[in-house]
Amino acid sequence: MTRVDYYNDPNAPKANSIAVAVSVFIQDDQGQILMIKRTDNNLYSIPGGQLELGETLSETAVREVREETGFECEIVGVVGLYSDPKHVIAYDDGEVRQEFSICFRAKKLGGVARTSSESSEVAWLKRQELDQVNIHPSILKRIEDSLNPNSDVAFT
Numbered sequence: 001m002t003r004v005d006y007y008n009d010p011n012a013p014k015a016n017s018i019a020v021a022v023s024v025f026i027q028d029d030q031g032q033i034l035m036i037k038r039t040d041n042n043l044y045s046i047p048g049g050q051l052e053l054g055e056t057l058s059e060t061a062v063r064e065v066r067e068e069t070g071f072e073c074e075i076v077g078v079v080g081l082y083s084d085p086k087h088v089i090a091y092d093d094g095e096v097r098q099e100f101s102i103c104f105r106a107k108k109l110g111g112v113a114r115t116s117s118e119s120s121e122v123a124w125l126k127r128q129e130l131d132q133v134n135i136h137p138s139i140l141k142r143i144e145d146s147l148n149p150n151s152d153v154a155f156t
Contacts, residue, residue, distance in 0.1 A: 003040045004090045005136045015088045015098035022061045023048030023103045023139070025079055025146040026071070028124055033143060034108070035133075036068050037121035044125075044133040046142065048101065049118070061104045069122045070114035079103040079146045080154030087138050103142045103154075 006012030024047050026034040035044050049064040051057060058075045065073045083100045090096045113122040125133070127147065130140070145154040 001040060002092045005041060005043070005087070005138070006090065007084075007087045007137050009086075012088050013090050013096045015085070016094075016096050018098045018100055020051040020057075021048060021099060021101040022051065022057055022064060023082075023101050023142055024061045024065050024073065024075075024106050025103060025142065026065070026073055026106050026108050028108065030124075030126075032124035032126055033130070034065075034069060034071065035123050035125050035130075036115075036119035037123075037133075039118055039120050041136075042120075042134070043139075044123075044130075044135045045139045046103075047119075048103075057102055058104065061106065065106065066111070068116050068119040069111070071111035072109040073106040074109055075104050075106050077105040078153050079105050079142060080156075082138065082142065082154075082156055084138070084156045099138075101142075103146070105146060 036047055037044050047065045047068045051060045061075055080103050085098050088096055088098055
């Protein structure tokens with residue numbers, strides 16, 4: 001399935017659904033950020049995905065990191081809650097979703113980097129390297145919120 005992310009676009013289609021999703025911010029000991037290149041839109045992103053029935057939010061976050069990157073992690077905090085109605089995601093099946101995403105902070109416990117059907121690349125990037133890859137503004141905001149040590153839980 002492919003998707004197109006719209007942000008502050010007056011020509012974006014109207015949302016017809018909403019789903020609970022998570023994203024996960026992880027830094028290594030050198031301050032590099034765990035990123036994936038998504039297969040559905042070819043954009044770089046922090047790992048994440050949709051809550052499945054029977055899961056807690058933190059279980060979803062751990063599962064998505066494992067599935068998309070090969071790494072095991074432990075959730076250590078909440079970065080923010082993101083539900084901006086100006087950010088909609090159009091899928092090729094006709095769904096247009098207003099995303100509702102909880103961004104968690106986690107620490108890596110182990111594992112080996114590997115791609116999946118959802119990730120064509122797994123990379124540890126320095127903050128300054130993010131300017132050289134294509135990242136959606138909504139994900140960049142989560143990263144910036146994550147990097148702000150004086151910030152409370154963000155919400156939009």
